[in-house]
Amino acid sequence: MKRRERTRQLIxxxxxxxxxxxxxxxxxxxxxxxxLLVEAAAKLRTDETGNQLTLWRRRGQRAFADTIDKD
Known part of the structure; x- marks a missing residue:
């Protein structure tokens, strides 16, 4: 990954x-x-990875939608 791309990703x-x-x-x-992030990563290392990702993805999508609705 190039430096500029990495910087953008981190931001x-x-x-x-x-x-x-x-x-x-x-x-x-x-x-x-x-x-918090280490705990999330530990959860993703369990057998419930797929379910956890689905749950977090839905919550994240709702959070993005709420942000758009507020604008």
Whole structure:
């Protein structure tokens, strides 16, 4: 991956963390945010990966739709 593409990806992922409200909800505690992400990754390593991805995808799609509706 080229440097510019990686930078864009990291900025977009940071935007998702902000959009989810994690910065405010954790008082910008990066250890907590990382812990949340590590916990999510651990869930994805279980037998329930497909179900978990489906659940999170639906929630994410609703969150995106809510953002569009508010604009």
């Amino acid at each position: 977009e992922l940071g935007g998702l963390v902000a959009k989810a409200g994690l910065i405010e909800l954790t008082d910008d505690d990066r250890a907590v945010i990382l812990g």
